[in-house]
Amino acid sequence: MKHLLTAKQLTRDEAELILDLTGQMAEAVTGREVPKLPTLRGRTVVNLFYEDSTRTRTSFETAAKRLSADVVNFAAKTSSINKGESLKDTALTLQAMGPEAVVIRHPSSGAPQRLTQWVDGAVLNAGDGTHAHPTQALLDAYTMRRRLGGIEGRTVAIVGDILHSRVARSNVWLLSELGARVRLVAPPTLLPADIGTWPVEISYDLDASLRDADAVMMLRVQRERMNDAFFPTANEYARLYGLDERRLGLMPEHAIVMHPGPMNRGMEIAARVADSPRATITEQVANGVWVRMAVLYLLLTNGDAR
Amino acid sequence: MKRSEHPRRTLIKGADIVGRGRADILVDEGRVAEIGAPSRTGADVVDADGLVLLPGLVDLHTHLREPGREDAETVLTGTRAAAKGGYTAVCAMANSDPVADTAGVVEQVAALGRAAGFADVQPIGAVSVGLAGERLAEIGAMAHSAAKVRMFSDDGHCVADPRLMRRALEYVKTFDGLIAQHAEEPRLTEGAQMNEGAVSAELGLPGWPAVAEEAIIARDVLLAEYVGARIHFCHISTARSVEIIREAKARGVSVTAEVCPHHLLLTDERVHTYDPVYKVNPPLRSRSDVEALRAALAEGVVDVVATDHAPHAPQDKDCEWSAARPGMLGLETALSITVAALGGSDGVDWDLVAERTSRTPARIAALTAHGRDPEPGLEANFTLVDPSRTWTVVPSELASLSQNTPYAGMELPVTIQATFLRGRATVLDGVLAETAEETQ
Numbered sequence: 094m095k096h097l098l099t100a101k102q103l104t105r106d107e108a109e110l111i112l113d114l115t116g117q118m119a120e121a122v123t124g125r126e127v128p129k130l131p132t133l134r135g136r137t138v139v140n141l142f143y144e145d146s147t148r149t150r151t152s153f154e155t156a157a158k159r160l161s162a163d164v165v166n167f168a169a170k171t172s173s174i175n176k177g178e179s180l181k182d183t184a185l186t187l188q189a190m191g192p193e194a195v196v197i198r199h200p201s202s203g204a205p206q207r208l209t210q211w212v213d214g215a216v217l218n219a220g221d222g223t224h225a226h227p228t229q230a231l232l233d234a235y236t237m238r239r240r241l242g243g244i245e246g247r248t249v250a251i252v253g254d255i256l257h258s259r260v261a262r263s264n265v266w267l268l269s270e271l272g273a274r275v276r277l278v279a280p281p282t283l284l285p286a287d288i289g290t291w292p293v294e295i296s297y298d299l300d301a302s303l304r305d306a307d308a309v310m311m312l313r314v315q316r317e318r319m320n321d322a323f324f325p326t327a328n329e330y331a332r333l334y335g336l337d338e339r340r341l342g343l344m345p346e347h348a349i350v351m352h353p354g355p356m357n358r359g360m361e362i363a364a365r366v367a368d369s370p371r372a373t374i375t376e377q378v379a380n381g382v383w384v385r386m387a388v389l390y391l392l393l394t395n396g397d398a399r
Numbered sequence: 400m401k402r403s404e405h406p407r408r409t410l411i412k413g414a415d416i417v418g419r420g421r422a423d424i425l426v427d428e429g430r431v432a433e434i435g436a437p438s439r440t441g442a443d444v445v446d447a448d449g450l451v452l453l454p455g456l457v458d459l460h461t462h463l464r465e466p467g468r469e470d471a472e473t474v475l476t477g478t479r480a481a482a483k484g485g486y487t488a489v490c491a492m493a494n495s496d497p498v499a500d501t502a503g504v505v506e507q508v509a510a511l512g513r514a515a516g517f518a519d520v521q522p523i524g525a526v527s528v529g530l531a532g533e534r535l536a537e538i539g540a541m542a543h544s545a546a547k548v549r550m551f552s553d554d555g556h557c558v559a560d561p562r563l564m565r566r567a568l569e570y571v572k573t574f575d576g577l578i579a580q581h582a583e584e585p586r587l588t589e590g591a592q593m594n595e596g597a598v599s600a601e602l603g604l605p606g607w608p609a610v611a612e613e614a615i616i617a618r619d620v621l622l623a624e625y626v627g628a629r630i631h632f633c634h635i636s637t638a639r640s641v642e643i644i645r646e647a648k649a650r651g652v653s654v655t656a657e658v659c660p661h662h663l664l665l666t667d668e669r670v671h672t673y674d675p676v677y678k679v680n681p682p683l684r685s686r687s688d689v690e691a692l693r694a695a696l697a698e699g700v701v702d703v704v705a706t707d708h709a710p711h712a713p714q715d716k717d718c719e720w721s722a723a724r725p726g727m728l729g730l731e732t733a734l735s736i737t738v739a740a741l742g743g744s745d746g747v748d749w750d751l752v753a754e755r756t757s758r759t760p761a762r763i764a765a766l767t768a769h770g771r772d773p774e775p776g777l778e779a780n781f782t783l784v785d786p787s788r789t790w791t792v793v794p795s796e797l798a799s800l801s802q803n804t805p806y807a808g809m810e811l812p813v814t815i816q817a818t819f820l821r822g823r824a825t826v827l828d829g830v831l832a833e834t835a836e837e838t839q
Contacts, residue, residue, distance in 0.1 A: 179714060179717075179718055180718055180719050180722070181718060200721075201719040201721040201722060202592075202602055202603040202720065202721070203602065203604070203673030203719060204673075204720075206672075206673045207674075207718070207720070221603075222603050222721070224604070225603065262601070262603055285599070285600035285606075286595050286599070286600060286606055287595070287596045287597040287600050288600050289597075291600070
């Protein structure tokens with residue numbers, strides 16, 4: 094594996110290897126006086142972020158630093174990106190610095206794949222447009238593994254703005270590859286056209302989708318989408334597709350509530366649900382660091398140094 | 400074969416003349432002098448044994464980019480590409496900068512074409528001022544200008560306002576003009592990046608639904624029928640568009656349609672690469688659309704192949720998908736792909752090829768000197784094709800100033816051996832003339 098561009102590219106073996114490694118990373122670092130491994134000492138990882146995402150960038154930065162890599166942050170607001178430099182020219186500039194890996198977040202679907210043509214190092218997709226966000230799917234899978242004891246045979250409902258969600262587009266493929274039963278729950282306006290070949294069930298009814306769910310993943314829904322007639326009002330959306338306490342009560346006792354953040358409290362998720370012990374939201378954030386350590390380690394060492 | 404300085408008499412020997420059979424053609428002073436077995440006295444001889452002679456190809460849809468984007472193409476480089484592709488006439492789309500919405504701009508484009516001399520350039524005028532879709536451009540002034548504009552199009556933009564479209568259809572009737580509609584309901588394609596379907600769903604690129612094209616085509620055949628006007632549809636790309644046009648034709652509506660070579664060959668599966676060389680508007684569609692368009696072209700529901708030749712400078716394609724401009728080169732590959740789509744070089748009906756790439760487009764654009772099978776006295780505008788020689792597309796070897804061809808590395812059937820514009824070889828032995836004569 095030279096790059097990590099999509100979750101769909103991962104075979105089951107590769108995905109399980111990453112999840113196993115994630116656990117090892119967590120164990121290796123947790124409890125250490127200095128929570129760092131020397132594995133990537135002397136390697137340079139560039140964070141190339143074309144979208145504001147302090148959470149994801151910080152997570153990648155923390156992961157790289159815990160592996161002792163040198164981290165260079167190339168953020169949109171402080172570099173030439175805003176001055177209209179093309180992705181290609183930025184890539185060639187980075188290439189001249191010779192980083193071993195480039196972590197890219199970009200508003201245009203497919204930008205990481207384009208980047209692989211212009212840089213020699215590993216390219217790690219930290220979210221591209223509405224296409225893919227593979228490390229989010231991996232951290233979600235890792236969280237489910239820890240909380241549910243496994244993924245095979247579990248039922249996962251992904252709820253909300255599937256159409257505009259790179260998180261959904263990554264989780265669908267990874268979770269089904271790992272043997273989960275995936276159900277997409279959304280109004281038809283927020284589902285992509287022509288997903289008949291996707292390995293998913295589709296439902297428009299959230300209540301009916303919760304009773305057998307082992308995990309429910311609530312996606313962020315932008316209020317502004319109502320201006321584009323995706324739904325009439327934020328209130329109606331919350332009534333039909335928001336996860337409130339009543340709906341939480343419909344789920345099996347052991348079922349967990351996930352959210353990739355940032356949340357719109359009161360929109361797709363009620364505050365009390367977000368703060369309930371069944372919500373794994375902060376745990377997902379913590380697991381994100383371990384997953385990104387595992388992926389950086391795999392991409393930069395090919396697993397050799399293990 | 401050799402090229403003399405000022406060839407006035409040329410004897411083309413042994414070509415298989417489409418619609419006539421094997422014969423020699425003597426060209427004198429730019430016109431066909433004799434067909435059959437004329438004597439060779441004083442003439443340059445072109446050995447066309449084994450070659451097919453077609454009336455010179457005519458493109459209804461070319462973006463020459465001049466004025467405005469001379470870094471992507473000029474009238475000279477674009478018409479050189481046209482000649483290389485077997486074309487003797489091209490219709491230059493109006494979306495230049497400034498837009499061809501006044502008599503001044505269309506006359507300038509026509510003059511640049513005459514100065515270049517590689518192909519006749521017939522400007523298309525804009526329907527609306529600045530292609531903005533709000534007010535009619537001075538269509539009459541363009542029609543009555545030296546450029547004698549007959550076709551009008553806001554191509555690149557749809558004439559979306561039904562009232563403006565109705566008026567435009569009515570207005571051009573005074574001079575037997577024609578509106579060429581870029582059928583795209585803009586509200587259904589806001590932000591669209593590729594065909595809406597399984598591939599866009601997977602790739603997370605906003606979709607351009609087929610219905611956005613079909614809804615406008617359905618509306619506009621009804622409008623044209625209602626006001627009794629002609630209408631032409633640019634670059635139709637979906638199976639359902641074919642059905643709507645088939646039905647309209649059966650009802651007697653005066654409608655014509657073009658298809659682009661890329662929509663006859665490529666599908667949206669190509670977008671998996673995220674390489675913007677495959678970004679085009681309307682977008683590459685599904686396999687079943689490709690099949691329907693091929694069948695419609697053979698059947699005649701689709702009247703012509705038009706290239707939508709759309710050169711782009713490197714920076715407009717060497718970027719991420721959503722930042723790239725839509726469009727692809729077409730002039731130099733169109734005949735090969737048309738032949739491939741109509742059955743391949745072995746099985747193709749050359750008369751059908753002539754009909755779809757030359758005679759019919761010339762008739763639609765009212766270019767009376769083009770699209771004519773050779774007859775004594777007619778202008779010598781024709782193309783010699785080697786039906787048995789394949790070629791491989793190498794972007795840097797194309798005559799266009801730009802290199803955004805989606806066919807790089809592909810082996811295509813049939814090659815253009817020669818193109819004659821008023822008796823003068825703009826291409827001979829597959830090689831472009833260094834310069835061409837200024838035409839009248």
